Amino acid sequence: MRIVDIRERTFPISSPIRNSFIDFSKMTLSLVAVVTDEIRDGKPVVGFGFNSNGRYGQGALMKERFVPRLLEAEPESLLDESGLLDPHRAWDTMMTNEKPGGHGERSVAVGVLDMALWDARAKLEERPLFDLLAERHGTGTPDPRVFVYAAGGYYHPGKGLQGLKDELTSYLDRGYTVVKMKIGGAPLAEDRTRIEAALSILGEGQRLMVDANGRFTGEQAVECLEAIKDYDLFWFEEPVDPLDYEGTRLVSERAGTLPIATGENLFSHWDARNLGLYGGMDPQRDFLQLDCALSYGLVEYLRSLKALGELGWAPSRFIPHGGHQMSLNIAAGLGLGGNESYPDLFQPFGGFPDGCTVEDGHIRMPQLPGIGFEGKSDLAKVCASLLS
Missing domain, CATH: 3.20.20.120 (Enolase-like C-terminal domain)
Known part of the structure; x- marks a missing residue:
């Protein structure tokens, strides 16, 4: 199996509220879809992910560095012994050529993609993610x-x-x-x-x-x-x-x-x-x-x-x-x-x-x-x- 496409879109989640530090009038998030070539119920298996409020969308970082690394990787390098998508191996691929420390905004970009990868993996096994994690x-x-x-x-x-x-x-x-x-x-x-x-x-x-x-x-x-x-x-x-x-x-x-x-x-x-x-x-x-x-x-x-x-x-x-x-x-x-x-x-x-x-x-x-x-x-x- 392989990842055939990764799509990202930035969405507004603005609201006229504030906490002690920031207001949310221009708040955004990134939503991603990781599309695989595996078919379930006649449709490709797709994993979705998005970031939490308060840190803004990170589409630019994903498109510049992390998405290309996943799409350019040898498909087999992202799979585990069962032949299914492995979020751990995908994580290692995303973080290739990244220096340690300085966790800033890249941690959000990787976190969004990681969420989508886990969603896809559990869907490939046709069970809830919480069941997979417990096991x-x-x-x-x-x-x-x-x-x-x-x-x-x-x-x-x-x-x-x-x-x-x-x-x-x-x-x-x-x-x-x-x-x-x-x-x-x-x-x-x-x-x-x-x-x-x-x-x-x-x-x-x-x-x-x-x-x-x-x-x-x-x-x-x-x-x-x-x-x-x-x-x-x-x-x-x-x-x-x-x-x-x-x-x-x-x-x-x-x-x-x-x-x-x-x-x-x-x-x-x-x-x-x-x-x-x-x-x-x-x-x-x-x-x-x-x-x-x-x-x-x-x-x-x-x-x-x-x-x-x-x-x-x-x-x-x-x-x-x-x-x-x-x-x-x-x-x-x-x-x-x-x-x-x-x-x-x-x-x-x-x-x-x-x-x-x-x-x-x-x-x-x-x-x-x-x-x-x-x-x-x-x-x-x-x-x-x-x-x-």
Whole structure:
């Protein structure tokens, strides 16, 4: 078998919202299709992939370097012993002639293609990706029931406190038990008022997360921590710059029982390892949010799981950023602690296949081949547009 074509298109996922660092008015992502010469049900097997929000589309990098390497490779060099597409060998091909370090935007370009390659591989085997992952890299038995939380609570022009409460209430009404809101983009006193408004709508068994998107210095983060640590929050997310391990350590040492979550903007297993070594985080209390779509894909994510596992981090402490079905499959296949979800934002790329509902903060993965993009009708139409 061989790859016969790879197509990319940049799509807008703009929204009039902001977090503490960026607004999303011009946000884009890259959608790719990896087309093979294998036929299933009368059609070529095609793998799809796209990047998470917040890092923009990477079509230029893909078209200049990574796609040509895949298409110019000897077809057999991309296959495993079974004669099927091997994402690990394809990853090695994509990264040929790339220097180590400097993970920047290329990690996103490779992550998008890696997602599509895994989608294609599972479709070639005619089974869900989470089932394949459990067999190859997990315990052998997947857990199709996955914890999900609802991400939102952005700064939105004219929304106000009632708008924030209405938004979070709508997520709770849809079955979520944990919701997330942004902080760090307003004065601390204002953010405390927003947090208290959000807490006021929670019922029994429902929790709130707060996310500063790396806005603070270590000292500022500690000041914020002291102002919010008595609110009984689910976690305090990305309090400092993702590479400020000293700042992370300062916050972690003072957090008490409040979990710290970070890692969505770390793009290699080396960066993840450094966080584990020098960030002062507690593997029994805290959470890691590494996002395969932004960090060279699942091939590199497996290395990160191994590197951090050696430092005491169990898979259950990983709850990926991004809100996409790729991480849902990883969570179900490898026993992660859950996954982020965007119930309303960044559509049609966020959310779940049609018919999947959130019950008691969890969804149950459907038995769809590959990642399952075709099970979400609005996303399936967009994916199909790359092939027309």
